[in-house]
Amino acid sequence: MSDSVKPTPFAASLTRRSFVGAAAAASVAAVTRAQGVRPESRPNFLFLMADDMGYADLSCYGRRDYTTPYLDRLAGEGVKLTHAYANSPVCTASRTALVTGRYQYRTDVGLYEPLAGENVGLPAGHPTIASTLKKSGYGTALVGKWHVGNVPQYGPLKYGYDHFWGFGGGALDYFTHKVGEPDSALGLWDGEITKDEHGYLTDLIADKSIGLIRDYTKAKTPFLLSVHFNAPHWPWEGPEDEALAKQGGLSSYQAGNLATYGAMVRRMDVAIGKILQEVERLGIGRNTVVVFTSDNGGERFSDTWPFTGKKTELLEGGLRVPAIVRWPGRIRAGSTSTQVCMNMDWMPTFVSLAGGQIDPAFPTDGMDLSAVLTGKSAPVSRKVFWRYRANAQRAMRDGDMKWLKINDNQFLFNVVADPLERANLRYKQPELFNRMVEEFDRWNDTMLPENRVKTSYSFRPAQMADHYNPIGVPAAAATGPENAE
Numbered sequence: 001m002s003d004s005v006k007p008t009p010f011a012a013s014l015t016r017r018s019f020v021g022a023a024a025a026a027s028v029a030a031v032t033r034a035q036g037v038r039p040e041s042r043p044n045f046l047f048l049m050a051d052d053m054g055y056a057d058l059s060c061y062g063r064r065d066y067t068t069p070y071l072d073r074l075a076g077e078g079v080k081l082t083h084a085y086a087n088s089p090v091c092t093a094s095r096t097a098l099v100t101g102r103y104q105y106r107t108d109v110g111l112y113e114p115l116a117g118e119n120v121g122l123p124a125g126h127p128t129i130a131s132t133l134k135k136s137g138y139g140t141a142l143v144g145k146w147h148v149g150n151v152p153q154y155g156p157l158k159y160g161y162d163h164f165w166g167f168g169g170g171a172l173d174y175f176t177h178k179v180g181e182p183d184s185a186l187g188l189w190d191g192e193i194t195k196d197e198h199g200y201l202t203d204l205i206a207d208k209s210i211g212l213i214r215d216y217t218k219a220k221t222p223f224l225l226s227v228h229f230n231a232p233h234w235p236w237e238g239p240e241d242e243a244l245a246k247q248g249g250l251s252s253y254q255a256g257n258l259a260t261y262g263a264m265v266r267r268m269d270v271a272i273g274k275i276l277q278e279v280e281r282l283g284i285g286r287n288t289v290v291v292f293t294s295d296n297g298g299e300r301f302s303d304t305w306p307f308t309g310k311k312t313e314l315l316e317g318g319l320r321v322p323a324i325v326r327w328p329g330r331i332r333a334g335s336t337s338t339q340v341c342m343n344m345d346w347m348p349t350f351v352s353l354a355g356g357q358i359d360p361a362f363p364t365d366g367m368d369l370s371a372v373l374t375g376k377s378a379p380v381s382r383k384v385f386w387r388y389r390a391n392a393q394r395a396m397r398d399g400d401m402k403w404l405k406i407n408d409n410q411f412l413f414n415v416v417a418d419p420l421e422r423a424n425l426r427y428k429q430p431e432l433f434n435r436m437v438e439e440f441d442r443w444n445d446t447m448l449p450e451n452r453v454k455t456s457y458s459f460r461p462a463q464m465a466d467h468y469n470p471i472g473v474p475a476a477a478a479t480g481p482e483n484a485e
Contacts, residue, residue, distance in 0.1 A: 042136070043327065044216070044288040045224045045350050046279065048272055049098075050265075051091065051145060051233040054298020055320045056305045057265055063303055066262040070273030071292060071324065078290070078326030079335045079373060085397075086296040087343045089311050089318035089388060090114045090457060091170065094295045094343050095148050099128045099159070101347030101364040105387070105447035109149055113312075113389060113456040114170055121154020127359040129347040130224060131160025136356040139221045142166065143208045144228030152192035161226075165190050165208045172230055174201040174237040175245040200239050202231050202264070206271035210278045217282045224350065227275065228295075231268040232302070238263030253463045261301035286328045289353065291346060294321040300464070306419045312458045314386050314395040314404060315421055330374050339372045339379040340397065349373070385443050389456030396440045403436040412436070 056062035060072040060080065087097035087104055092114035096104040100122070104110025109120050122128070130140040141163035142156045149155065151168035167187045169179055177196055179187040188195055197204055209227045216223040236256035237245045240263070244250060272292070279285050297318040298304045299311045309315020323341065325331060344366035351358055352368045371377035386395040394405040400416040412426040412433045426433045450456075461469045 053294035054302025056303040081323040084323030111453035121149020390458035
């Protein structure tokens with residue numbers, strides 16, 4: 001999709017079930033007024049998410065070998081969060097937290113790191129960000145990657161999304177739209193029907209998103225539109241690589257380079273620019289909250305500076321992600337925030353801004369960020385927790401301090417003063433270290449046990465040269481599917 005090509009409209013018009021009837025709308029209006037939110041002032045939510053993007057993969061976060069002008073402009077028009085975290089260093093777990101507003105370890109599907117063909121999903125009727133906003137009269141749609149359960153049995157339409165166009169698994173070829181090799185099964189869904197369309201997947205995701213925005217705006221319906229790009233997740237295919245893609249093999253550890261990775265990110269930047277331009281053309285920019293972030297930290301070719309670690313790791317590089325929020329007139333343009341936040345925070349934040357309510361039977365673990373984002377509150381200290389089955393990883397952040405465990409090694413870092421996680425303060429601050437270990441254990445006792453699920457992927461030394469084996473441990477000792485996600 002070159003800059004001169006006009007995006008095509010969404011193929012299917014919105015169905016009747018997308019919109020509340022007159023009686024339901026009146027009921028929603030009464031509720032929102034009672035909560036102090038005028039129905040006509042409820043913002044739209046445009047949630048843009050990259051896949052496996054490193055903290056410094058945007059030029060506004062420090063990338064040096066290419067630029068991302070559209071996302072840089074978004075940061076200049078809003079707030080750039082510098083302490084934003086993924087709930088997990090892989091996508092199924094992280095996306096479960098995003099969708100539910102809770103720690104992923106509260107549901108079986110959230111224990112998979114990641115889903116790799118298992119037929120499991122959220123429990124029927126579990127509240128989501130979509131179903132909760134739908135009760136406040138919002139249209140809800142997801143375009144792109146789901147990976148919280150197989151489609152259609154556990155697809156987005158089962159959990160409050162009116163519309164879904166995209167794919168249910170961990171990755172899809174950008175051109176053939178297949179899972180794996182060119183002769184494998186088709187991976188694209190339009191609702192609950194498989195289909196195929198020609199085009200680079202990043203471009204198609206943008207086109208479908210623009211069509212939905214036009215339809216919602218024409219119907220004067222406030223909307224939640226989640227746009228989940230597969231870029232820059234493997235396979236390593238830039239927009240000019242269609243012939244190579246049809247030969248297969250571009251997702252292996254023999255493929256990829258920095259130039260291709262940069263082309264993938266730049267194309268996503270252009271696609272996002274087209275979506276944002278349509279928001280402005282339709283005159284809804286000032287009443288639309290735009291969020292951009294990533295599902296987890298960066299992979300092979302990503303830039304995670306000034307952090308170490310990658311996807312599948314609880315080092316900062318596997319967890320810290322870029323996050324940008326724009327809401328003209330409400331969020332100060334060109335600002336930066338050090339508020340610690342996570343994927344699970346977006347649900348309570350959006351619901352609060354919409355004047356909705358979280359189901360009390362499923363209380364959120366996330367933080368309502370609205371006061372901090374709009375400048376009504378200074379950043380507040382908080383405690384957040386992670387665990388990852390592979391290599392027995394554990395982590396907790398409390399203020400500036402982070403406890404980290406990898407197998408039998410334990411650390412205490414000040415990740416503000418020492419973002420590289422090099423100076424282990426465990427023995428200098430033993431009381432703090434012990435307290436954080438005890439707090440993690442108490443928190444962990446409230447979550448589902450991780451041994452309910454065996455799937456936990458990590459990179460093998462035979463795949464990545466910086467993940468070398470200790471002396472005497474053969475490379476074959478590490479196991480796991482090469483392309484589990």
